[in-house]
Amino acid sequence: MDNKLINRRHFMKSSVAGMAGFICLPFTDKRQGKNQKERKLIYRTLGKTGIRVPVIGMGILSSGSPALMREALDAGIAHFDSTAGQPQQMRNEEMIGEVLKGVPRESVVFGTKIHLLQDYKTGLYTKAATEDEFLKKLDMALKRLKMDYVDIVYHHMVSRRKSAFHEPVMKAMEKAKKAGKARFLGITTHSNVPEAVHAAADSNFYEVVMASYNYKQKNHRQVKEAIAKAANAGLGVVAIKVIRGGLEKGEKPVNPCASLKWVLQDSNVHATIPGFSNFEEMSVDLSVMEDLNLTEAEKNDLKRGASVPGLYCQGCGQCLQQCCAELPIPDLMRSYMYAYGYRQPALAQNIIASLDLPRHVCKDCSSCAVVCLNEWNVKGKICDIIRLRDMPSGFLV
Numbered sequence: 001m002d003n004k005l006i007n008r009r010h011f012m013k014s015s016v017a018g019m020a021g022f023i024c025l026p027f028t029d030k031r032q033g034k035n036q037k038e039r040k041l042i043y044r045t046l047g048k049t050g051i052r053v054p055v056i057g058m059g060i061l062s063s064g065s066p067a068l069m070r071e072a073l074d075a076g077i078a079h080f081d082s083t084a085g086q087p088q089q090m091r092n093e094e095m096i097g098e099v100l101k102g103v104p105r106e107s108v109v110f111g112t113k114i115h116l117l118q119d120y121k122t123g124l125y126t127k128a129a130t131e132d133e134f135l136k137k138l139d140m141a142l143k144r145l146k147m148d149y150v151d152i153v154y155h156h157m158v159s160r161r162k163s164a165f166h167e168p169v170m171k172a173m174e175k176a177k178k179a180g181k182a183r184f185l186g187i188t189t190h191s192n193v194p195e196a197v198h199a200a201a202d203s204n205f206y207e208v209v210m211a212s213y214n215y216k217q218k219n220h221r222q223v224k225e226a227i228a229k230a231a232n233a234g235l236g237v238v239a240i241k242v243i244r245g246g247l248e249k250g251e252k253p254v255n256p257c258a259s260l261k262w263v264l265q266d267s268n269v270h271a272t273i274p275g276f277s278n279f280e281e282m283s284v285d286l287s288v289m290e291d292l293n294l295t296e297a298e299k300n301d302l303k304r305g306a307s308v309p310g311l312y313c314q315g316c317g318q319c320l321q322q323c324c325a326e327l328p329i330p331d332l333m334r335s336y337m338y339a340y341g342y343r344q345p346a347l348a349q350n351i352i353a354s355l356d357l358p359r360h361v362c363k364d365c366s367s368c369a370v371v372c373l374n375e376w377n378v379k380g381k382i383c384d385i386i387r388l389r390d391m392p393s394g395f396l397v
């Protein structure tokens with residue numbers, strides 16, 4: 001682990017220096033000179049990729065704010081991540097392309113995720129998940145981003161070992177790398193995390209793994225073991241879903257610094273990409289790099305936070321077997337989290353629209369058979385969130 005007192009200009013020099021073969025060019029961002037205060041950044045290297053990034057990056061999901069992204073650049077954040085998929089995410093990619101205009105491409109590390117259709121009950125790919133479809137989606141993302149290449153292209157939302165080795169996707173990724181459209185290849189996993197991370201570690205193919213990892217996971221010890229294996233195999237490890245899963249009404253917020261520090265205490269985690277959506281959240285997230293050690297107060301916050309269910313679905317999948325209508329409950333819970341936790345109802349609506357749901361959802365069940373690991377009232381949440389389906393999208397942002 002490297003600790004440095006560094007400002008943005010120095011950061012650009014040192015991060016680019018860490019990427020063999022790349023040239024350091026000065027920033028042309030007009031905001032340079034503003035906010036040049038010394039800030040402590042902690043760097044780690046993404047495994048054998050050799051890419052050095054600050055441990056706090058920026059996941060661009062919640063915010064499509066160019067001002068926030070510019071501020072993040074000013075603060076020394078140089079690791080950004082997006083998802084190619086839903087309309088809001090596509091608009092975000094166009095925004096990223098605009099913000100990065102005039103910024104030397106080599107001075108930022110950029111990852112994007114390509115999601116192909118899976119059977120939500122089995123977590124396995126459908127026939128629609130073809131090599132062409134993956135490459136088409138990547139090309140469209142690059143066009144929106146106005147980039148010739150991404151540093152990391154992720155095979156998105158892998159939950160089963162078999163999916164990690166889905167041949168059409170692997171072939172597409174190999175082609176993308178050969179064509180210079182991606183420097184490194186990775187997978188992301190949000191549910192059944194240990195199985196997917198073990199698969200990536202065994203693959204001799206993937207170079208980065210992006211995995212849900214937080215102290216509220218009931219299986220976080222197994223996730224930790226899998227991540228250690230991946231890091232030992234030379235993969236870069238990026239932790240996601242570390243802090244802001246959102247809260248139910250009346251729940252006390254969990255200390256975000258404590259959550260970030262908890263995951264960064266694991267030296268096998270090389271980076272995180274919190275999805276901060278405003279300047280205050282960004283400032284809080286960056287502040288953890290002042291000192292990664294947990295204070296006594298933060299340890300107590302974590303103990304309290306562990307008992308707050310919040311809106312984070314454990315992704316255990318047990319509900320899929322229990323529901324008589326075979327509803328994609330984890331996806332519906334994700335949609336609920338986006339609406340109430342991230343305040344992104346349009347994104348939540350897009351997820352619902354992408355699911356193959358019956359017209360009447362939960363209406364035929366007098367009582368719900370689902371026993372959720374989080375002890376959620378699943379039926380209540382579904383009946384609430386499904387109302388978005390019939391809402392004209394123009395009312396939503």
Ligand code: SF4
Pocket residue numbers: 322323324325326327361362363365367368369370378379382
């Ligand atoms: S109430 Fe809804 S979630 Fe529960 S078993 Fe019935 S269809 Fe499934």
Ligand code: SF4
Pocket residue numbers: 313314315316317318319320329330333371372373374375376378
């Ligand atoms: S049982 Fe609950 S925690 Fe587990 S996947 Fe289903 S909704 Fe998520």
